[in-house]
């Protein structure tokens with residue numbers, strides 16, 4: 001087994017094309033093959049990165065000795081493709097949302113255990129350096145008690161997405177990040193959704209969350225806004241953090257009253273203070289994500305956002321839709337989110353890379 005990871009990509013549309021580029025350019029991987037049913041798209045990506053091309057991904061999996069595969073198909077096709085890769089012993093990275101239902105997400109996790117392979121999920125904002133910097137600051141206690149987390153993910157409708165609504169497509173990003181930053185699970189969910197321009201699926205969701213530590217969460221997500229906004233703010237005793245995911249910027253709006261007095265807001269109140277923009281080294285989150293995936297495939301789990309977290313986001317998306325459908329607040333059982341990335345501390349063994357494992361049955 002050489003040190004160069006042999007990678008394949010299934011579905012080389014908007015997102016899969018980026019996976020192909022990253023595998024082709026990372027020093028420890030080589031892009032061996034790509035698969036797509038759209039001949040033009042397939043040919044363009046295969047030629048750009050000099051990869052073998054397949055119109056049927058099963059043929060690719062049978063003919064190429066792949067160590068890792070990314071699946072960037074439309075969401076409802078993730079499950080079938082992931083079973084094909086995992087039963088061949090190939091470590092599998094699935095774009096978010098992991099699946100279109102809790103049942104299929106669970107079956108994917110079961111398969112990853114059965115076949116002893118890594119299952120990574122594309123919750124890409126977890127690799128955004130602004131999110132990582134914010135998590136460190138929250139964990140160090142800079143904000144004091146947290147009051148509210150407010151996520152906004154707005155923009156025009158991407159017409160290529162036909163199989164899921166905005167809750168599965170976009171809210172899953174924020175649900176994962178909000179629990180990660182809160183460090184605690186969501187305890188209750190209320191939501192309103194609407195179909196405005198879309199007939200089949202919702203294109204707007206407003207969610208109201210309560211976390212187990214009493215923090216309030218606000219979700220404001222749609223496919224209707226004529227400009228792309230991706231922001232999250234965390235309000236607490238000592239001020240407010242604000243992230244622009246797109247520009248990877250992190251600001252802190254200080255509560256001047258709490259600057260050097262710690263007796264609690266009840267006595268000091270809130271007033272405007274300094275605004276700090278932290279220096280953050282920009283990175284490509286997809287590259288950081290696939291590096292973590294390859295590292296996990298070689299050495300065991302390392303804090304990679306895994307199938308369990310993908311399942312949790314799918315579960316929360318289902319509960320958001322349910323809360324809206326049933327017009328009531330849904331109470332959720334306790335859940336403890338994974339801690340921050342601690343590469344050494346969280347590493348769990350997996351079996352070695354096994355491109356040559358035969359298909360069962």
Ligand SMILES: NC(=O)c1ccc[n+]([C@@H]2O[C@H](COP(=O)([O-])OP(=O)(O)OC[C@H]3O[C@@H](n4cnc5c(N)ncnc54)[C@H](O)[C@@H]3O)[C@@H](O)[C@H]2O)c1
Nearest residue numbers: 011012013014015016036037038072073075095096124160
């Ligand atoms: N992490 C992120 O920020 C992010 C961003 C965009 C998309 N995504 C996810 O990536 C996935 C793909 O989204 P996209 O925007 O790239 O969609 P897309 O439509 O641009 O790409 C999907 C590709 O799959 C191909 N395809 C469809 N059926 C196939 C089959 N049976 N076999 C082989 N190829 C097939 C299509 O021809 C197309 O090229 C979705 O799950 C989406 O949610 C994630």
